[in-house]
Amino acid sequence: MVAQRGTQDLLCQLKRQQLRTVDGTEEPFAKLGWRQLVPGKPLQQLRDTPYRTCAVITSAGALLRSSLGKEIVDSHDAVLRFNAAPTRGFEDHVGSKTTIRIINSQILADSYHFASSSLYKNITLLAWDPTSYSANLEKWYSKPDYDLFPAYVERRRSSPSQPFYILHPAFIWHLWDVLQNNIDEDIQPNPPSSGFIGIIVMLSLCEKVDVYEFIPSRRHTTLCHYYDYYHDMACTLGAYHPLLYEKLLVRRMTETSMDDLSNNGKAVLSGFSQITC
Template identity: 60%
Template sequence: MKPWRKFLMLALMAWLLLFLCLLSYYLDKGPVGQMVRSVDALARNEVRRLASFQAGGKGPLVGTGSTLEAGEEEEETEEAKEMRRKEQQLLVLGLWQGRASSRLLSPRLQQARLHYLNSNKHQVTWRPAEGRPGGQRSSQELLCELQRRASLRTLDGSQQPFAGMGWSGVVPGEPLGPMAPGSEIETCAVVMSAGAMLNSSLGAEIDSHDAVLRFNAAPTEGYEKDVGNKTTIRIMNSQILARPMFHFNSSSLYRDGTLVVWDPAPYSLDLWKWYEDPDFDFFTPYVDRRRKRPDQPFYILHPAFLWGLWDVIQSNSEETIQPNPPSSGFIGIAVMLALCRQVHVYEYIPSSRQTDLCHYFEPHINAACTLGAYHPLLYEKLLVQRMSASTTPDDLHQGSRVTLPGFSTVDCGGGGSAAPSANP
C-alpha cells in the first residue's frame, strides 16, 4: 500500500475515534446522561432514604456514604407541583375506593418499585397458589386468610442457632398475645406516624382506647392534642436498637410498655443466615436490654410471621408487589388484630389531611412515606381497605380512621377459600 494511503487510513481512524469520544462525552453531560445517572442514583438511594424515614431518622444514613439529606427532594416548578398534587389526590381517592394501582404512582416511585422488583434482595420465590383470585375475596375471607396464613409468632429461642445460645432464657417466658380465648383487649388504637396526624385533634379519642400502639421513634410529648399520650405497645424496626442516633438505651420513649422489634430475614427463613447477617445488628443490644431490664416485655417478631403477611398481600394483589417485608404499619395492624377485639387504625389510609410530610414530628417531605418504595405500602393499604367492610370513603375522607374487627370476633369456621402459604 502506498504511504499516502496508509496515512489517509490512519487519519480517518483517528478522526473516528475522536468523534466517538466526543459523542460519549456530550451524551454523558447532556440530558440523556443526566437522566440515566439520576435514575441510577434513585435506585441506589431510595432504600437509604426510606429506611431513614420509616425509622424516624434525621439526615443521611450513617455509614452509607450518601450525602442526600433525608428530607431532600428534587426541585419542581409550580406547574409540576400542581400536577403532582392532582395525581396524588387521584391516587388517594383510588385508595378510598379500593381501586388504586402502581400506574398512578409518580415516575420516581414507579422507578423505585421496578428497582426493588429486579433486585429481590431477600430472594423471594413466591408462586401464585391455585384457587379463587384474591381480588374476589370478601372482607371476612381476607381476615380469615390473614389469621390462618400469618399467625402471630415471636422468636422463642427453640430454633437454631438461638437454642444453642440459650435464648430460651433471654426472650420473655410469656407469649405476645392473649393467654386464653376471651382474654383479648377490647378496643385498640394503631397510631401511624404520618404527617397528616398534625392538627387532627384526635388525641383524646386515641387515649380512650384500652391499648395504643405506636411506631419506632414517634413521640407523644408536645403532640398530645393530635396523637394522645398513652402508649401500650411500641413496634420498632431494627435500626432503633442498632443506630446510636435513636438513643435506645437512654430515651424515655422505650422505657415503659411492651416493645416489639423486627428485622428483615431471607424469605427462605434461614435463621442462621439472618443471625449472622441481619439488616441491622440488633441482636446484641436486644440481649443487653433483656439482661438489664428482664421485667419489661420485649419481643422479636419471627421472620415466618413477617413473610406470611407478605404472602397474603401478594396473593390478594393484582400486580407483583415489592419483594420486601411489609411496613411497620401493616405489621402493627396484624399484631393488634391478634391481640384485640376491635382495632381502630389512624392515618394509614390517608384522609383529606394527606400530606407528603413523612412524620408528624419531623420536617421530612417524601411521597414514598405514604405510597411506598421499599415497602409494598400501596398494596398493603388496598388490602386493609378491603378488610374494613364497614369503613366508607366518606369515613376515610373525614375521619382518617379505619375500623377492623379482631380475629377473635370473626367466624372463620373450619374451612376457607385460601390456599396454604407458599412459605410455611
C-alpha cells in the first residue's frame, strides 16, 4: 500500500520536476543549430514575476452550457487551452482569452491547419510529443510519434517573436513517475494527457490556478469535447492516457470541497511559488 500523502507533499514532488523545454544544448539539437532557433528567453523567464491568477480550461463536453465564460475571462491573468479547442462561438461558456496553448504533436503533424489557423497565433505555444519512457533525444528526433519538428522549425523561422517551445520528454515522463509513485496500481506506461501536463506547467507559472472541468462536476456528460458532437466516456476517464489517475491526483492536490467541485467544476490549486518544500 502506498501511504496517503498530503496535498503539500504531492505539490512538492511535482515542484521538484522542474519545467523543462528543448533548449538546443543537447544532441541532436545542438548540431542542428537549435540554440539559435528556440526562443532566447526560457519559458519560466518570459515574465519577471508569476501570473497572479490563471485558468486551465480543459476541453471537456461538460463546459458546454456552463456559462463560465465571464468568470474565466474576468478573474484570470492568464488562460491555458488545449490543442484545437476553439473559443469562437463558445465564449459564454469557455471565455475568449487565450494566453498559452498546449498542443500535442498531432496538431503539428496532421491536418489541423497549424500554419494558417488563428488558434495558434499571437499566443505562447507549448508543443509535446510522447516518445518512449527512456527518451533518447537522438531516437526521438529521428522517429517521433508524430513528426512535430518541421512545423516547429518553420514557425520559429517565420514568427521568431512568438514564444514557442517544445516540452522536454524527460519533463513529461517525470510527471508520469510522480503519478505512478502515488498510485497503488501499476498504471499504463503511456504519457500523461495534455490536461495534466498543462496543469503542472501553470502551477510553475502562476500563484493560483483554477482548473475547469478536469475533475468532472455535476455537469459531467459523455460528450467528449464542448466543441464537437462525439460522445465517449473515455475522453473523461481515459483510454490511452492515465487520465483517471491524473484526476485522482489533482483531487488530492486541491483543498476545494467536494460540493464546490461538483457544483462549479473548478478545482483551485496553489502555484509552486506559494509552497515551501
